[in-house]
Amino acid sequence: MAEKSHGTGAHTEADGGHGGGFPPFESSTFASQLVSLAIAFVALYVIVSRFALPRVESVIDARQNAIEGDLAAAQKLKDESDAALKAYETELASARSRAQAIGNETREKLNAASEAERKKLEDQLAIRLAAAEKQIAATRETAMKNVRGIAADAAGAIVQRLTGVLPDGKTVSKAVDATLKG
């Protein structure tokens, strides 16, 4: 520090002949400074506007585009996975409803088949029942006819025995019919 201040002092004395005033207000230096400033600042302006700023801008734009591209790609992938999930869910739902439909169909088919079987058996039973009833009725009728003949014969015999006269067959059968009906 001491060395520096010593040097400072020496310089000040040497510059004493320079004008000795306050350096920023020494007008003799203005022209030199203005010329240098003009050259330096124009050079800086050209460098900045022609090379530096467009370069920074392009890099920032490229980064912005990269970020936007990545975000768009991520969004696209997300949409795709969403669509896949949706497709899976609809597929699952349709498969489930299809399974239910198949189940219902099978159940109905089986029900219908068993119903038809039952009906067939009932019909057969009904036919056989009817045939049996018919036979019973026929048998009974035959039996009744036999009963009438026997009754008419018996009545004729009884009358003959009692009166000694053989009654007219027609009268006897009429009397038997009347009795059977009564």
Added chain:
Amino acid sequence: MKIDPIHQFNIEPLFTIGHIGKHTIAFTNSSLYMFITVAVISLLMIGGMARGQLIPGRLQSIAEISYEFVASTIRSTAGSEGMKFFPLIFSLFMFICVSNLIGIIPYTFTVSSHIIVTVALALLVFFTVLVYGIYKNGLKFFKIFVPTGVPMYILPLVMFIEILSFFLRPVSHSVRLFANMLAGHIALKVFAGFVAMLGVALGALGWAGGMLPLALTVALTALELLVAFLQAYVFAILTCIYLNDAIHPGH
């Protein structure tokens, strides 16, 4: 033991370039630091961006932050139309900021500690505003002197103040930067000088006593770092505000 806090502002011609009229045009230490400043900015902005990586390194980050910082300053004060002046404001900001920061390094020279430099820059802004304002708005540009909603009877007074303040802009614009840099560097030099003076004058006791001005010098250096950036920012933002008048005249 003599310490001259003004010596650091001396202009020393390194070699003569030529003559304009009676004036000798010399390449001075000031010129040297102007070109060093331009070189540092070019190195930062072009060298830093050379690789242009997606994920920036340190130098590229600084270059991009400066770009974004100046761009957002312009957008917030002068609107997106102000971006026409982006290269100008960026050049001004970077030139002042970098030269001020270089000036804090001991034994260097601070370009903006000379009023002729700050006046030249302020006049550049002043005439840019004036020329662009008239070119873009014609006579409507002069509406900036006539604020709306002012009663007629005080309008002449207001106009007088407005016109005066408009023409005092380059003065305040340049003197603010110049005075800040000058005063800061003088203060630094004075306090640093106390350390050496105490050491030489009082011996061992002086070295111990020199601790206080040394600490102050360190603190002042930190303050000057802030001022170096802040003054460049103030200069740039005032430029934006003045340009905003040229782009959108009428308050």
